[in-house]
Structures are given as structure tokens and as C-alpha cells.
Amino acid sequence: MTGGGDISFFFKPESVAxxxxxxxxxKISNIILGNLAGAGFGKRLVPVNPGQASVMxxxxxxxxxxxxxxxxxxxxxxxxxxxxxxxxxAEGKVRGAVIVSGGFGEAGERxxxxxxxxxxxxxxxxxxxxxxxxxxxxxxxxxxxTFFIPVDRAGRPGRGGLSILSQSGSFAAVAMDELAxxxxxxxxxxxxxxxxxxxxSDCLEFLASDPETSAVVIxxxxxxxxxxxxxxxxxxxxxKPVMAVKVxxxxxxAAAARSHTGAIAGRYEIYRAAFRKAGVTELDGYEEFQxxxxxxxxxxxxxxxxxxxxxxxxxxxxxxxxxxxxxxLEAAPLPDELEKELRAVFPPYFSISxxxxxxxxxxxESFAMSVQKTMSGGHYDIAIVxxxxxPPALTDSLPGMLAQKPGFSEKPIIVCTPGGEYSRSRxxxxxEAGLPVFTTPEGAVRAAAVLAGGRRRR
Amino acid sequence: MTGGGDISFFFKPESVAxxxxxxxxxKISNIILGNLAGAGFGKRLVPVNPGQASVMxxxxxxxxxxxxxxxxxxxxxxxxxxxxxxxxxAEGKVRGAVIVSGGFGEAGERxxxxxxxxxxxxxxxxxxxxxxxxxxxxxxxxxxxTFFIPVDRAGRPGRGGLSILSQSGSFAAVAMDELAxxxxxxxxxxxxxxxxxxxxSDCLEFLASDPETSAVVIxxxxxxxxxxxxxxxxxxxxxKPVMAVKVxxxxxxAAAARSHTGAIAGRYEIYRAAFRKAGVTELDGYEEFQxxxxxxxxxxxxxxxxxxxxxxxxxxxxxxxxxxxxxxLEAAPLPDELEKELRAVFPPYFSISxxxxxxxxxxxESFAMSVQKTMSGGHYDIAIVxxxxxPPALTDSLPGMLAQKPGFSEKPIIVCTPGGEYSRSRxxxxxEAGLPVFTTPEGAVRAAAVLAGGRRRR
Numbered sequence: 006m007t008g009g010g011d012i013s014f015f016f017k018p019e020s021v022a023x024x025x026x027x028x029x030x031x032k033i034s035n036i037i038l039g040n041l042a043g044a045g046f047g048k049r050l051v052p053v054n055p056g057q058a059s060v061m062x063x064x065x066x067x068x069x070x071x072x073x074x075x076x077x078x079x080x081x082x083x084x085x086x087x088x089x090x091x092x093x094x095a096e097g098k099v100r101g102a103v104i105v106s107g108g109f110g111e112a113g114e115r116x117x118x119x120x121x122x123x124x125x126x127x128x129x130x131x132x133x134x135x136x137x138x139x140x141x142x143x144x145x146x147x148x149x150x151t152f153f154i155p156v157d158r159a160g161r162p163g164r165g166g167l168s169i170l171s172q173s174g175s176f177a178a179v180a181m182d183e184l185a186x187x188x189x190x191x192x193x194x195x196x197x198x199x200x201x202x203x204x205x206s207d208c209l210e211f212l213a214s215d216p217e218t219s220a221v222v223i224x225x226x227x228x229x230x231x232x233x234x235x236x237x238x239x240x241x242x243x244x245k246p247v248m249a250v251k252v253x254x255x256x257x258x259a260a261a262a263r264s265h266t267g268a269i270a271g272r273y274e275i276y277r278a279a280f281r282k283a284g285v286t287e288l289d290g291y292e293e294f295q296x297x298x299x300x301x302x303x304x305x306x307x308x309x310x311x312x313x314x315x316x317x318x319x320x321x322x323x324x325x326x327x328x329x330x331x332x333x334l335e336a337a338p339l340p341d342e343l344e345k346e347l348r349a350v351f352p353p354y355f356s357i358s359x360x361x362x363x364x365x366x367x368x369x370e371s372f373a374m375s376v377q378k379t380m381s382g383g384h385y386d387i388a389i390v391x392x393x394x395x396p397p398a399l400t401d402s403l404p405g406m407l408a409q410k411p412g413f414s415e416k417p418i419i420v421c422t423p424g425g426e427y428s429r430s431r432x433x434x435x436x437e438a439g440l441p442v443f444t445t446p447e448g449a450v451r452a453a454a455v456l457a458g459g460r461r462r463r
Numbered sequence: 464m465t466g467g468g469d470i471s472f473f474f475k476p477e478s479v480a481x482x483x484x485x486x487x488x489x490k491i492s493n494i495i496l497g498n499l500a501g502a503g504f505g506k507r508l509v510p511v512n513p514g515q516a517s518v519m520x521x522x523x524x525x526x527x528x529x530x531x532x533x534x535x536x537x538x539x540x541x542x543x544x545x546x547x548x549x550x551x552x553a554e555g556k557v558r559g560a561v562i563v564s565g566g567f568g569e570a571g572e573r574x575x576x577x578x579x580x581x582x583x584x585x586x587x588x589x590x591x592x593x594x595x596x597x598x599x600x601x602x603x604x605x606x607x608x609t610f611f612i613p614v615d616r617a618g619r620p621g622r623g624g625l626s627i628l629s630q631s632g633s634f635a636a637v638a639m640d641e642l643a644x645x646x647x648x649x650x651x652x653x654x655x656x657x658x659x660x661x662x663x664s665d666c667l668e669f670l671a672s673d674p675e676t677s678a679v680v681i682x683x684x685x686x687x688x689x690x691x692x693x694x695x696x697x698x699x700x701x702x703k704p705v706m707a708v709k710v711x712x713x714x715x716x717a718a719a720a721r722s723h724t725g726a727i728a729g730r731y732e733i734y735r736a737a738f739r740k741a742g743v744t745e746l747d748g749y750e751e752f753q754x755x756x757x758x759x760x761x762x763x764x765x766x767x768x769x770x771x772x773x774x775x776x777x778x779x780x781x782x783x784x785x786x787x788x789x790x791x792l793e794a795a796p797l798p799d800e801l802e803k804e805l806r807a808v809f810p811p812y813f814s815i816s817x818x819x820x821x822x823x824x825x826x827x828e829s830f831a832m833s834v835q836k837t838m839s840g841g842h843y844d845i846a847i848v849x850x851x852x853x854p855p856a857l858t859d860s861l862p863g864m865l866a867q868k869p870g871f872s873e874k875p876i877i878v879c880t881p882g883g884e885y886s887r888s889r890x891x892x893x894x895e896a897g898l899p900v901f902t903t904p905e906g907a908v909r910a911a912a913v914l915a916g917g918r919r920r921r
Contacts, residue, residue, distance in 0.1 A: 425644030
């Protein structure tokens with residue numbers, strides 16, 4: 006289907022143009038120009054508008070044809086019907102186009118024809134295209150931000166190792182906004198929409214060798230070229246964790262995916278087989294997508310599926326053990342020597358088993374000691390700490406003490422801290438300590454399962 | 464096993480005594496007395512302490528034996544070994560005991576013997592017992608609050624129609640705290656712990672005819688008398704929705720449940736059969752428990768499983784449709800006449816189907832009109848509205864407009880509004896409008912499934 010070839014200039018541009026850059030606040034082109042300027046894109050930023058001398062204090066180019074040099078990225082936020090003409094004028098002047106406009110393949114037969122014309126024109130003009138019907142790129146490394154949602158409605162994450170590919174623009178925007186609120190950084194987020202040219206496979210090829218990206222999460226409704234996807238995903242997954250959520254699996258969802266990006270969603274089983282073959286961890290939906298982002302945004306892969314559960318609320322411990330069982334993780338019993346060691350240091354009313362229940366008498370120290378003693382040996386791969394804030398001895402030092410990981414720095418710790426106002430106000434402390442924190446047992450277990458290579462499907 | 468008989472005095476007491484009421488802040492008996500006074504329990508509140516003339520300005524009784532009248536509830540927060548003696552002295556003076564102390568059946572052989580002694584003594588003394596190893600009662604109707612977690616660590620919900628029964632104290636406390644933060648009211652919450660006497664069946668019998676209770680949610684690890692449970696639950700479920708989450712289902716979870724409340728968790732399949740027989744909707748874990756509380760705390764039962772999905776983010780709509788399929792709900796296609804009606808009022812770039820995608824051009828009015836037009840006929844039973852806050856035309860009036868339900872007041876609406884800071888700050892508006900609101904597609908669909916009578920198990 007689509008071609009492949011280098012697209013790295015999209016992620017290290019020396020220049021970005023905004024075609025049709027309007028001086029009018031609220032216009033999409035105006036928001037994009039403002040976000041690019043506000044995000045601190047330090048290279049050449051060029052509004053293109055024949056009717057203005059300057060926009061936002063930046064000198065305007067009357068037309069892309071007038072550009073004295075080749076521009077790396079031109080963002081097109083103009084009506085669909087004007088896109089082919091504008092692309093033609095970009096020949097020799099633009100390496101890559103981000104077409105955020107809608108009204109193409111997702112909009113009936115006429116849109117499909119227009120989309121075909123866009124591809125043909127872009128090929129002739131030698132311009133690579135991201136989109137149309139997309140948000141484009143949010144890149145915390147290069148500071149490129151073509152997402153046309155104002156910053157006050159959708160936060161922008163700081164810099165981190167996570168990269169996200171999304172066919173759905175709204176999904177990409179919501180995920181970005183949530184990561185910003187959770188304090189989890191990203192490298193590149195690409196909303197590629199109808200994928201007329203650049204698609205998930207092109208992006209995976211780039212991300213495979215991108216040193217800024219340590220893990221990749223994909224949201225997809227469809228894949229245009231399955232064989233190429235398997236090749237690109239395999240290459241990427243041999244370098245770093247690659248996870249994917251495929252939506253539009255069944256019935257109404259599949260039909261909706263089709264009308265949403267104009268793509269054929271295809272049979273779900275085929276996707277699952279492709280993921281397995283490519284070493285891609287399948288995520289079940291939005292909540293597993295969230296869990297994957299939080300987990301890999303803050304912790305590394307787990308060495309196995311053996312989970313140690315530590316809590317001060319017996320009932321929560323039981324619920325976590327159930328959820329572990331449901332996702333194929335093993336809450337294995339405490340080995341005898343470890344049980345003896347814990348009995349020697351803890352009062353008799355602690356429930357010394359897995360789950361380990363420190364009861365309402367829990368202290369910061371008893372939590373930290375439990376994590377240290379159970380995780381420093383070879384018995385467990387992941388700790389899930391369910392800290393309820395009822396016990397009066399618990400203090401705000403707990404998150405920092407848990408995060409120290411003496412003697413087992415490579416093993417992930419996942420925190421579950423459900424509850425109301427008091428508990429919610431403590432979530433920040435765990436985030437600041439670098440621990441992925443969830444408000445339900447199931448959320449924490451999803452994250453643990455993702456770090457352990459994915460849930461076991463039944 | 465245990466006896467049955469009237470326990471309604473626990474829920475409309477004329478007097479509550481706190482045995483061993485300490486003047487020392489931080490002591491459990493002191494916290495309970497403070498919470499009872501602070502919750503506005505307006506009837507007789509009696510600290511019992513031979514060493515004090517008064518505690519918190521309330522005159523002390525030196526001993527329960529000295530009470531001039533029969534006390535409805537005596538709360539025992541004293542060391543386990545002292546409980547049998549104190550119960551003996553309560554004979555003829557106390558109708559019901561709430562024993563919050565731990566160290567009984569959950570604490571090995573010695574504890575089991577002590578628990579037996581408690582039961583025998585209570586029977587002889589004619590005292591009904593809630594507990595031991597529990598938090599007791601939080602009752603928003605009678606203003607009884609024996610939960611010994613300070614109010615600043617765990618919020619107390621206002622008055623509503625939901626009643627919760629929980630074998631686990633920590634679970635009850637966390638649920639209570641969360642409901643308070645979500646602004647959802649309750650009638651009665653009972654944490655019954657080791658259930659030496661009063662158990663889930665006694666409570667269900669009371670709740671069946673309790674006019675303050677409109678729905679019941681149970682968290683259980685075990686049931687002592689299956690036949691009696693099925694009878695009591697059947698009676699209650701014929702009056703109002705009854706839902707239950709059974710934890711300790713498998714392996715480590717089952718073992719943990721056993722050590723947690725000293726009970727035999729039993730085979731999971733037996734519980735499922737009992738729930739089916741008793742008309743109890745089974746909930747899968749904490750997240751479905753949350754969904755049930757939010758959904759039934761704010762909306763009524765759905766008439767069926769047909770879901771209409773309305774969104775301004777195509778990707779979220781697809782995810783919701785997938786989640787509906789997974790839980791056995793039907794996102795049925797739009798009937799022709801309804802599709803025509805919607806096409807007549809909406810612009811051509813809206814995606815007129817189920818899910819209905821209002822795109823980034825969504826307005827408050829287009830959301831409200833979509834809900835009104837799709838729900839006022841006989842085609843759908845529940846609306847799930849996934850409102851992403853990216854579209855600039857959306858305002859804070861949206862929640863109130865959705866909540867109006869012109870022409871279909873009996874059908875539930877569930878809201879999904881994922882995202883970061885901006886979206887999270889809008890959650891409150893939906894709550895204030897009386898709409899259950901979730902931050903993930905799966906959360907909203909869980910709530911819809913519960914309102915429709917439970918997920919379909921595969």
C-alpha cells in the first residue's frame with residue numbers, strides 16, 4: 006500500500022510552516038501557530054498567509070512557493086477541497102505535510118475521491134503526508150505541537166520515554182491530556198488519522214531506532230498493510246516494549262471504526278495473530294492503555310509474573326489477589342524462610358502471607374520493610390502495594406520510602422490507593438516519588454500484567 | 464447457624480453507649496465517641512468509663528450494669544480478652560453490641576475460642592452482636608457512626624438510598640470515603656466483620672423492608688448459612704435491586720479471605736448459583752462495586768440492554784461500543800426513521816449512527832438534542848454520553864442540559880468524560896446535575912451493565 010522511507014524529518018524539523026495561518030483567535034490555524042510558539046519550538050516557524058505581513062509577530066510568507074528554502078513540516082488547517090491545490094504548490098518546497106483537516110475518507114464517496122487526489126498530488130510533489138483527519142504531532146523532544154486543542158483544554162506532558170501512535174485524534178488528545186495530569190512524560194505522540202501516506206508502520210520504523218523512545222503504545226482501529234505492520238512492529242519490539250490496543254473489535258464498534266477513519270477494521274482474530282507474531286503486547290481497551298502508559302512511563306519491564314501483594318486493608322488484598330488470578334499473574338505463597346523472617350520482625354496480629362496484611366497498625370516503616378524483605382530475594386517479580394490511608398500512623402513519607410527499592414532497583418512497584426478526598430490528595434506524592442499509582446485494585450493489577458508482558462487470555 | 468430475629472434497633476437507637484470511652488485523643492473509643500457526637504446523633508450518647516466523671520462533656524456511666532435503662536447499642540472498643548466479661552455485665556442493660564475489637568476468629572486458634580465465648584456469653588445475656596473485627600455501623604438516617612477512622616481520613620457520605628453490607632472493614636471504609644467524595648448519599652453501611660451473630664442475612668432481612676433503602680450492595684468473602692442467605696436475599700431482591708461482589712474467588716485470594724475474617728470462602732461456583740437463585744446481580748470486583756454504587760446512587764434500573772452512545776470523540780465511541788459488546792449490552796443500530804430525523808437537524812459531517820459522533824463541532828445543544836431524540840422513543844434503554852472537552856463550543860451548561868431528560872425521565876444516562884485537569888475539574892458539574900460520571904469508557908459501560916441487570920458472563 007503505502008511506501009515506507011525515512012520520515013525522521015517530522016521529528017527533528019529545522020522549520021515548520023502553518024499554511025493559512027490566521028491572526029484570528031480561536032481559528033484552528035491560529036491555535037496551532039500559538040501552540041507551536043508557546044511550546045518553545047526554537048527553530049524556524051513560518052506562518053503562510055498572502056493577506057498578512059505578520060501573524061503573532063512572525064513574518065508571513067505569502068505562499069509556500071515563495072519559500073527561499075525547503076521547509077521540513079507544513080501544517081495544513083484549511084478546508085478539505087483546498088488541500089490538493091495547496092499541496093501542488095508545495096512541490097520542492099516542503100518535505101512533509103501534516104493535514105489536520107477533516108472531510109476526506111471518513112466523509113463518504115466524495116471525501117474518498119478527494120483523499121485519493123491528495124495522495125496522488127503529494128506523491129507527484131514529493132511530499133510525505135501525515136493525516137488527513139488527524140491532530141498530527143505532539144513531540145516533547147523537538148517541541149513540535151500541531152494538536153489544535155488549546156492548552157487550557159488539554160494539557161501537554163513533559164519529556165519522557167513513552168511514544169504513542171493513535172489513529173484516533175480524540176483518543177490521542179485525551180491520552181496526552183491525562184498523561185500531563187498524571188505527570189508522565191512522553192517522547193513523541195503521533196495522531197495519524199486516515200493514514201493516506203504515513204501510517205503506524207512508518208512510525209514504528211522510526212521509533213524502533215529512536216533513542217528518545219523507550220516504549221511504544223499504539224491505538225489502532227485498522228491496519229492498511231498487515232505484512233508491513235508485522236515487520237515494522239517486530240523490528241520495534243525487538244528493541245523496546247510495543248503495546249497495542251485494537252478497537253472496533255465487534256459489531257457496532259467495528260462499524261463505528263469504519264465510519265470514523267474510513268478504514269476497514271478487519272477481523273479481530275487476524276489482529277491478535279499479528280500482534281502475537283510481532284511481539285506486540287495486546288491491550289484490552291482504554292483502561293489497559295492507561296495502565297500501560299502509567300506503568301511504562303514510570304517503571305521498566307517485570308522479569309516474570311510473580312506478584313507480592315502488601316496492604317493494610319485485608320479486603321483490598323483479597324480483591325487484588327482475585328484480580329491477579331483473573332489476568333494470569335501469580336500471587337505465589339510466601340516461601341517458608343521469608344515467612345519466618347517476617348514473623349520475626351512483625352507483631353503477631355499482622356497476617357503474614359501473600360497478600361501480606363499489615364492491618365490498621367501499619368506504619369510507613371512496616372510497609373517499606375515488607376517491600377524490601379519480599380522483593381530483594383528471587384521470589385517475586387513485581388510488588389503491588391495497596392495503601393489505604395485509614396491507619397493513623399501512616400504519613401506523607403510513605404511514598405518516598407516505598408520508592409527507594411534497596412537491593413531490587415530493577416523490579417517494579419505498583420501502588421493502589423483507593424478512597425476519597427484524603428487518599429486522592431495523596432496520589433500526587435506517589436507520582437512525585439515515581440511510582441505508578443491507581444485508585445482501584447483492578448487498575449494496579451492491569452499495570453502489573455502489562456509490565457509482565459500482557460494478560461493471559463482465557 | 465446464627466439465629467435471625469429483629470435487629471432494627473441497631474438502625475433506630477434511642478441510646479448508644481461507648482464502652483471504655485477514653486478522654487485521650489487518638490484512642491479508638493475516643494474517635495468513635497467524637498464521631499458519634501460530631502455526626503449529630505441526637506439521642507442519648509453515653510460514655511462508659513469508671514475512671515472518668517465525663518468525657519467530651521458527656522456524663523460517664525461507671526459501668527453498663529449501672530445504666531438506669533436499657534441501652535440500644537453498646538460499642539465495644541476494648542482488648543479482645545476483656546470482651547466476654549464486659550458482655551456478661553451488659554445482660555439486661557443492652558440490646559445490641561457492636562464489637563469493633565480484633566483478635567478473634569481471624570487470629571488463630573486462641574482467637575477462635577474467644578470468639579465462641581463471645582457468642583455464648585451474648586446469647587446468655589440476650590445481646591445481639593455485630594462483629595467482632597469490624598467497623599460496625601455508619602447510618603446516615605439515624606446518624607450512628609461507629610467507624611473508628613477519623614473524619615479527616617475518611618469522609619462520611621450524606622443521606623441517600625444506597626445501603627452497603629461489607630464483611631471487610633477496610634473495604635467498607637474505602638467505599639464510604641469514595642461515595643462521600645463523589646457526592647453520593649447512603650442510607651446504612653454495615654461492616655459486620657467476623658459475623659459471630661448478626662450477618663449479611665440478618666441485615667438483608669432488615670433492609671428488605673427498610674423504606675430508607677432503595678438499593679443494596681454487598682461485599683462478601685463468605686456466607687455462613689447459604690440457604691438462609693438465599694431466602695433473605697430473595698426477599699430483599701423482590702423489593703429492590705440487590706448486588707453482591709464475592710471476593711476470595713480463587714487461589715491466593717481465597718486463602719487470604721480465610722485468614723482475613725476467619726471464614727471459609729467456599730467454592731466460587733456455589734456462590735454464583737446462589738446469587739442467580741436469589742435474584743442477586745453479581746459484581747465482578749471493586750470497579751463493578753464502584754459502578755453499582757454510583758449508578759444506583761444516582762439513577763434507577765434500566766428497562767433493557769439497548770444502549771445509545773453519543774460522543775464528540777469518534778475513538779471513544781468505538782471503545783464504548785467494544786466495551787458494551789464485552790459486557791453483553793447492545794449498541795443497536797439507529798432505526799431508519801431516527802437516522803433520518805437526526806440527519807435533518809445535524810450537519811453532514813456528524814457521523815449519524817450508533818455511536819453518534821458529533822465531532823469537534825459539538826455544542827451543548829447538539830449533545831442535548833441527541834440525547835432527547837434518541838432516548839424519547841422506544842428504541843433505547845440507556846444513554847452513554849462520552850463528552851470530551853476539546854470542542855471549544857462546549858460550556859459548563861452541558862451537564863445540566865443533559866440531566867433534563869425531557870420525555871424519558873425514567874431512562875438512565877451515564878456519562879464518560881476522560882482526560883486531564885480541565886476534564887477532571889468538570890466531573891463535579893456532572894455530579895451536581897445528578898449524573899453518574901466515569902473517566903473511562905469501561906467504567907461507564909460497567910455502570911450501564913449493572914443498571915441493566917448485570918453483565919452477561921461468557
